[in-house]
Amino acid sequence: MKKTVKNIVLGFLTALARLKLRRLRLFVVGVTGSIGKTSTKDALYTILKQRYRVYRSKKSFNTEFGMPLAILEQDSGFSSPLKWMRVLLGALWNAFVGGRQMQMLILEMGVDMPGDMDRLLKLVRPQIGVITNIKPVHLAGGQFKDLDDIFREKRKLVDSLPEKGIAILNADDGYLLALKDELKCRMIWYGTSETADLRVLDLAQTPQGIEFAVSYKGEVVTAAAPVLGAFQIYVLLPAIAASLTQGFTLEEAAAALKDYRLPPGRMNPIPGIKESLIIDSSYNASPEATKQALDVLADSVRLAGGGVFAGGAGRRIAVLGNMNELGEGSEQRHREVGRHAPGRADVLLTVGAAAQWIAAEAREAGFSPGAMAHFEDAQAAAEFLKMFVEKHDTILVKGSQNKVRLERLVKQLMQEPERAGELLVRQGSEWERIV
Numbered sequence: 001m002k003k004t005v006k007n008i009v010l011g012f013l014t015a016l017a018r019l020k021l022r023r024l025r026l027f028v029v030g031v032t033g034s035i036g037k038t039s040t041k042d043a044l045y046t047i048l049k050q051r052y053r054v055y056r057s058k059k060s061f062n063t064e065f066g067m068p069l070a071i072l073e074q075d076s077g078f079s080s081p082l083k084w085m086r087v088l089l090g091a092l093w094n095a096f097v098g099g100r101q102m103q104m105l106i107l108e109m110g111v112d113m114p115g116d117m118d119r120l121l122k123l124v125r126p127q128i129g130v131i132t133n134i135k136p137v138h139l140a141g142g143q144f145k146d147l148d149d150i151f152r153e154k155r156k157l158v159d160s161l162p163e164k165g166i167a168i169l170n171a172d173d174g175y176l177l178a179l180k181d182e183l184k185c186r187m188i189w190y191g192t193s194e195t196a197d198l199r200v201l202d203l204a205q206t207p208q209g210i211e212f213a214v215s216y217k218g219e220v221v222t223a224a225a226p227v228l229g230a231f232q233i234y235v236l237l238p239a240i241a242a243s244l245t246q247g248f249t250l251e252e253a254a255a256a257l258k259d260y261r262l263p264p265g266r267m268n269p270i271p272g273i274k275e276s277l278i279i280d281s282s283y284n285a286s287p288e289a290t291k292q293a294l295d296v297l298a299d300s301v302r303l304a305g306g307g308v309f310a311g312g313a314g315r316r317i318a319v320l321g322n323m324n325e326l327g328e329g330s331e332q333r334h335r336e337v338g339r340h341a342p343g344r345a346d347v348l349l350t351v352g353a354a355a356q357w358i359a360a361e362a363r364e365a366g367f368s369p370g371a372m373a374h375f376e377d378a379q380a381a382a383e384f385l386k387m388f389v390e391k392h393d394t395i396l397v398k399g400s401q402n403k404v405r406l407e408r409l410v411k412q413l414m415q416e417p418e419r420a421g422e423l424l425v426r427q428g429s430e431w432e433r434i435v
Contacts, residue, residue: 006065012088013068014123016095020071021124024099028124029242032109032117032157033132033170034150035289036235037062038263040132041108043239047256048246054104059263062110064119070107071124073098078430109157112325113143117156128245129158130168130238134175137286139327151175161185166245168238171196188245190237198241203230205299207307214240216250223254226307228267228279231292236260265407265425267293271415275391276314278414281398282407283425285323287333291340293398294318298344300394314392318345319381321399321406322352330354335361342367345396350374351381352404378405382412389413401426 021028029048031041038060045056057070069076072091077084107124111117134151144150158167163184169176171191180187190198201220203212209226212233225236236257243253262268265283272278279300281293297316318341326333334354338361341348348367350359351374359374375381389395395413399406407424411417421427426434 009084009088010065010068013065013072013091016091017068017071017123020095020099023096024102026099026102026105028126029104029106029128029130030109030124030126030157031106031130031132031238032111032154033130034135034137034154035286036132037108037110038283039232039235039266040130040238041106042263043235043257043260044106044130044242046260047239047243047248047253048104048106050252050256051247052103053101054106055099055102056106057108060108060110062108063112064116067107067109067120067123071105076430079433080430111150111153112138114149114153117153121156121160125160125162126157126165127162128166128168128242129161130242131155131158131170131173131176132234132238133170133173135286135288136326136329136333138325139329140325141327143325143327147175151178155179158183158185166242168241170234170238172234186245188241190241191234198237198244200233200237203233205230205296205303207303209307214250214254216244219250221251221254223257225257225260227260227262228269229292229296231295232262232267263425264423267296268423270410270423272389272393272395272413273386273415274389274393276389276393276395276413278410279394279396280407280410280424281396282405282410283401285321285398285400287323287326287336290320290323290337290398293396294337294340294344297394297396314390314394315346316344317347317349317385317389317393317395319349319351319385319395319397319399319406319409320355320358321350321378321404322354324354324400324402324404331357334358338362338367339365341365346371348372349381349385351378351399351406351409352376355399378409381406382409385409385413 031037048054061070072094074087074090077087109120138144165185167187169189171189171193189196192200198216201213211224213222240253268280270278270280301313334357338358341362342365397406397410411420
């Protein structure tokens with residue numbers, strides 16, 4: 001879409017989205033943060049839909065262009081003029097007629113560079129703002145300079161909240177703690193810290209998912225969710241916290257999480273060829289999230305045999321692709337992941353030019369060179385794995401989007417590739433044409 005046409009379409013969609021928001025006077029929850037926005041949005045939806053008529057933004061529609069589409073309940077037209085005509089007609093109808101049954105709207109608010117949050121807040125001002133964390137992402141040229149820069153942009157969401165608004169904040173994130181005495185609105189802090197209002201007391205990974213005890217205002221309840229990785233608690237807690245402000249009891253909110261499912265490409269267990277198991281985390285990758293994923297892989301043998309994991313006691317294979325948008329610190333952060341790999345994977349396969357730094361550092365840290373291989377792209381790695389995989393192997397797949405696209409590898413290793421449209425990210429004919 002040419003720039004002039006794109007700006008006209010964006011202006012039209014934004015005007016229609018404003019019209020719909022004014023017409024319906026929706027209660028809006030905004031979610032931002034470096035990692036876990038989409039998963040947190042879906043966890044919020046899982047609980048709030050038990051009592052309210054809730055709509056959530058599709059997929060990861062979280063940009064200046066994506067958010068109006070989300071509000072207007074439309075998909076992207078990609079590069080097809082015909083599809084964009086349908087989108088615009090659908091948006092026009094939705095602005096004046098659609099959404100009559102809606103009470104709440106949950107929006108993901110992504111920022112890639114300074115000024116992005118300002119543009120999003122011109123369209124919508126949430127009543128609840130959630131910040132998941134501040135991590136080193138979007139640090140490439142033209143994006144953020146450093147973590148301080150990221151924090152300054154993301155905090156604008158909660159700075160914009162009205163006095164009767166509510167900020168849901170991670171008490172275990174050092175950057176967010178700086179907000180404790182700076183916001184005019186109500187705050188609810190969640191995490192493992194003793195200072196957290198909503199605090200996790202016990203947490204364990206089982207073959208069925210994670211189980212935990214959580215306390216709030218002296219009450220303690222137990223909860224469970226069918227997800228992999230103890231770090232997923234930081235997706236579930238803000239959802240519980242937000243629901244407590246909307247009339248749910250702690251017990252009701254915790255109980256609703258049994259129905260939670262992670263979005264595609266976020267640590268989802270998928271049956272693979274030769275009775276292997278794929279841990280599909282192909283949506284995106286950052287240093288912290290990749291290390292967390294390796295920790296889950298390290299535990300896969302203990303969890304083998306049933307439940308949501310349904311893993312095997314074979315080899316632990318890590319397939320790690322480039323981590324994009326890390327700026328000048330890219331080599332250092334890829335090497336940081338490489339140092340984390342020994343002892344957590346038995347086989348390390350890397351994909352993409354930058355991922356070679358992962359392999360180099362893993363070798364320096366003691367990973368056996370005979371248990372490593374590097375590939376230029378997902379197709380080459382998939383061809384190798386189709387021959388290499390054995391019964392009961394567990395295969396972690398994690399990498400960034402642009403020029404990596406490891407969901408293409410997952411599709412070739414799935415036991416049921418015909419279910420790719422249902423289980424994997426970035427499927428469909430439009431995505432097939434995008435590198």
